[in-house]
Amino acid sequence: MKQTPQELLVTQRMQPGVITLSGFLGIDQRPLNEIIADDAQTLLRLDITAPEIAERMQYLTDQSQQAYEGGIIIDGSYEVETEITRGKLPCPFLHRGLQRKTVTTCTHLTTGITIRWTALNIHMIKEHGFFEGKGSPFRLEPGTLIKVLFPDAAHRS
Amino acid sequence: MFVSIIQDIGITSLVSGGLALILVIAQRYLNDYGDCKIDINGKRLITLKGGSSLLNALSENQIFIPSACGGKGSCGTCKCQVLEGGGPLLPTEKPLLTTKEMTGNVRLACQIKVKSDVRIHIPESIFNIRRFQGVVSKIEDYTYDIKGVIITLTEPETIDFKAGQYVQLETPIYAKVRQKVGRAYSISSDPGNDRQIQLIIRYVPEGICTTWVHQYLNEGDQISFTGPYGDFFIRDTSADMIFVAGGSGKAPIKSILEYLSRVGTTRRMRYLFGARTCKDLYLTGEMHAFEQVFDDFEYIPVLSKPCPEENWQGRIGYVMPVFPELITDPANTEAYLCGSPAMIESVKKALIELGVPKDRIYYDSFG
Numbered sequence: 001m002k003q004t005p006q007e008l009l010v011t012q013r014m015q016p017g018v019i020t021l022s023g024f025l026g027i028d029q030r031p032l033n034e035i036i037a038d039d040a041q042t043l044l045r046l047d048i049t050a051p052e053i054a055e056r057m058q059y060l061t062d063q064s065q066q067a068y069e070g071g072i073i074i075d076g077s078y079e080v081e082t083e084i085t086r087g088k089l090p091c092p093f094l095h096r097g098l099q100r101k102t103v104t105t106c107t108h109l110t111t112g113i114t115i116r117w118t119a120l121n122i123h124m125i126k127e128h129g130f131f132e133g134k135g136s137p138f139r140l141e142p143g144t145l146i147k148v149l150f151p152d153a154a155h156r157s
Numbered sequence: 158m159f160v161s162i163i164q165d166i167g168i169t170s171l172v173s174g175g176l177a178l179i180l181v182i183a184q185r186y187l188n189d190y191g192d193c194k195i196d197i198n199g200k201r202l203i204t205l206k207g208g209s210s211l212l213n214a215l216s217e218n219q220i221f222i223p224s225a226c227g228g229k230g231s232c233g234t235c236k237c238q239v240l241e242g243g244g245p246l247l248p249t250e251k252p253l254l255t256t257k258e259m260t261g262n263v264r265l266a267c268q269i270k271v272k273s274d275v276r277i278h279i280p281e282s283i284f285n286i287r288r289f290q291g292v293v294s295k296i297e298d299y300t301y302d303i304k305g306v307i308i309t310l311t312e313p314e315t316i317d318f319k320a321g322q323y324v325q326l327e328t329p330i331y332a333k334v335r336q337k338v339g340r341a342y343s344i345s346s347d348p349g350n351d352r353q354i355q356l357i358i359r360y361v362p363e364g365i366c367t368t369w370v371h372q373y374l375n376e377g378d379q380i381s382f383t384g385p386y387g388d389f390f391i392r393d394t395s396a397d398m399i400f401v402a403g404g405s406g407k408a409p410i411k412s413i414l415e416y417l418s419r420v421g422t423t424r425r426m427r428y429l430f431g432a433r434t435c436k437d438l439y440l441t442g443e444m445h446a447f448e449q450v451f452d453d454f455e456y457i458p459v460l461s462k463p464c465p466e467e468n469w470q471g472r473i474g475y476v477m478p479v480f481p482e483l484i485t486d487p488a489n490t491e492a493y494l495c496g497s498p499a500m501i502e503s504v505k506k507a508l509i510e511l512g513v514p515k516d517r518i519y520y521d522s523f524g
Contacts, residue, residue, distance in 0.1 A: 017334030019231060020363045065499045070433060070461050084497035085361045086405075087340060090231045096252040098233055100498070101361065137363055 007032050013092040014133075024092060024124075026135025039131045042142040048150060053142070054126030056149045057117055061104045071105070079107045089120050093128050108148045115140065115148050196241075196276040201284075211243070211275065212266035221286040221383045222279065223325060224339055228267035235266040242275035286383055289316060289324075293378045294353065299439035302360040303405055304371060305345070307353055308380055315351040316384070318344060320416035321391065321409040321493075321521075324354065324384030328366045331373055340366035343495070343521065344385065345408035347415035357408040389495070389521040391417070396517065397490045399483065400428040401476055401504050406495035407440065409521060413493065418450045425453040427483040429476040431500065432460055435467040457483070477507035487512030494520035 003011070011032050016023040028035055043050060064072055064080035071081035081104070088098035099119040107114040118138055124130040125140070132139040190207025195214060197203065203218045212228050212235050215221070224235040233253030239262055246254075250265045269275070291308040299305050310316060325339040346355035361367045374380075391398070391413050400410045407430060414428070428447075432438050437460075444456040459476050463469035472479065484490050490513050494501050501520050509515055 013231065015335070017332075017336065017365065021333065021365050021368050022363060023333075067499070082499070084499060085359065085364070086342075088232075090233060090253060094249065094252045096254070098253065101364075103362065 003031050003033060010093050013094075019089055019092055022137050024130075024136050024138075025133035026137075026139055028133030028135060030133070032130075035131075035133055036129050039142050040129055043129075046143070046146050048146055050125050050129040053145055053149060054122050057104070057122045057125070057145075060106055060149075061102070061117075061119070061122065064104060073109075077109055079109060081105050091120065091123055091127070093124070093130070095123070095127055099123050106148065108151070111147070111151070113144065113148050115144060190272045193271050194274045195271065196274070198278055198281070199276075205271065207271050207273070209271060210267050211237075211239075211264075211269040211271055211277070214271050215266065216288070219287065220279075220283060221288060222266050222283060223286075223341075223383075223386055224267060230265060230268050233265065236263050237266050238262050238278040239264045239269065240276040240278060242271075242273050243269045244272065282386075282388070285317065286386065287313065287316075288381060288383045289313065290379065290381050291354075293374060293376050293380055296374065296376055299357065300437055302371075303439060304358050304360075306356045306358060306370060306374070307346075308356070308382070309353050316354060317351065318348050318354075318385035319390040320344075320348050320412040321389040322385035322387045323389075323409070323521075324356070324382045325386065326356070326366060326370075326380070326382045328369045331369055334365055334369070338365050339383070340364075341386070343387075343389075343405075343408035343412070345411045347412065347419055349416065349419045357405045357411070359405040387521070389493075389519060391493065392491060392519070394491065395424060397425040397484070397486055398427075399480075399490055399492045399508075399513075400426065401431070401492065401494045401496070401500075402428075403431040403496035403500050404437070406500075406521070407444075409495050410493065411440065411444075414444075414447050418447060423452050425485075426451060426455075428454070428456045429479060429483070430456070430458045431476045431496070432458060433462050434460060434464050435469060455483075475503070477503060480507055480511055484508075484511060484513065488514065490517065492518045492520075494518065 013019060014024040060074055060078060060080050061082055063074045064082040066072070071079050074080050083103050085101045087101050089101060090098055102119045103116055105114060105116045117140060121138055121140060131142055192204055193207035195203040195205070197220070203214070205214050210228060212222060212224060222235045222237055224232065230249045236258065243264055246259060247268050250268050253265060254263060289310055290312040291310045293306060294309045295307040297305040323341050323343045325341050328334065328338045328340065330337060342356045342358055344354045345357045346353065358367055358370045360371045389409055402410050410428065428444065438458055441458060447454050448456060457472060457479065459472040459474060459479060460469055461475060463473060492508050492513055494504050505518055508518055
């Protein structure tokens with residue numbers, strides 16, 4: 001799949017050391033649009049949209065930030081903790097605004113599965129359907145995300 | 158066949174060389190913008206050869222607008238008001254500006270090319286900002302993820318800052334990092350020692366600058382930074398003071414306390430430091446030592462989740478429930494907070510409920 005100049009620019013911004021230490025593509029050799037298209041196929045199969053996932057992640061993140069410090073139990077199903085550090089990060093897709101540097105760790109209490117995401121992850125999933133490349137430190141496998149965030153939908157698959 | 162290949166290579170080289178020559182000539186003559194003037198706040202006029210970015214043009218004239226990405230247009234930090242000149246808003250700027258900023262002529266200094274006279278407005282405090290070179294004199298491990306770094310200045314040899322302000326450390330090109338970046342850290346030392354600064358830096362996974370400091374920086378290394386920045390400093394009043402910090406938020410409070418211990422104060426002060434376990438506490442002895450220096454000061458670490466084996470004898474829980482006990486005259490209290498936004502919000506809410514005036518709550522919420 002041929003890449004547009006915009007995609008090439010975004011890919012450049014996703015390289016290690018530009019916005020984050022390891023970048024957003026990991027060891028993934030696929031062009032950016034293929035990475036996004038492949039994950040979109042997974043979502044289609046599971047009948048969930050990227051904005052729905054992002055909304056759920058945002059909800060859990062917001063709830064966890066009500067806690068002054070440490071993790072909290074949300075809806076009796078999740079233990080969630082969000083750590084915030086100094087500074088903000090821009091979106092590699094040249095989207096407006098900056099995202100706070102946060103890491104949210106979420107454990108589904110029934111399955112014991114733990115996943116973690118950043119504020120930038122939520123933004124990139126919501127606005128760009130991008131879950132990061134394979135091997136990236138903050139890559140989120142859509143299947144795993146759905147297992148944790150939408151256990152019923154995962155069961156349907 | 159061989160001759161044909163050589164001919165093709167020759168022709169390609171000639172064409173490429175010709176194009177490169179045209180580009181060089183175009184750069185030399187077509188991009189010659191002549192002398193341009195930058196009017197800053199109507200008070201200072203800089204004349205320079207046009208063509209460079211506004212950020213670089215200012216920096217070459219010792220005016221340092223904060224920038225975290227080294228002028229790559231990715232951080233959105235180098236905002237300034239461009240009242241005249243500067244050309245149209247660029248697509249690379251729009252993502253990093255709010256609608257209000259765009260209508261208020263706020264631009265990214267790194268994205269504007271000075272091609273004609275420009276009139277800008279920047280905060281007056283920026284005139285005091287300089288670029289400093291120094292040598293790392295000491296690196297100490299405070300906790301498993303927090304280090305203290307002392308920098309001795311070499312050029313210029315002294316710095317003038319207010320306790321509570323911060324600097325932007327410049328990360329060099331290292332490992333996978335292919336461009337310089339700047340990151341903000343509060344100064345944790347007393348402004349009275351103007352030949353050295355100390356920074357307290359917590360490791361952030363995937364952080365470009367903190368990884369460099371924690372894994373690559375050594376004593377004796379050269380280091381550069383710009384500063385001082387920020388308006389988080391104590392107000393010169395007689396009000397009671399409550400300090401609340403967590404993690405590396407201890408840095409500016411330490412600087413303020415060291416400054417006050419030098420100049421002296423009789424103000425009533427209480428300092429709450431929130432942490433999770435004993436492993437997250439550091440400089441505890443140093444902070445308690447201020448209780449012997451000041452007439453009315455108390456340092457109170459509060460742990461939210463102390464491990465049983467730590468046998469913690471101090472306070473347990475969050476810092477907010479301790480406020481009513483410590484703040485005896487809320488209307489006459491100033492609060493200085495440094496930590497995560499969640500911490501700042503919770504603390505602010507509790508302080509306001511207690512009666513601390515909103516406009517007397519000063520905070521540095523990790524930018």
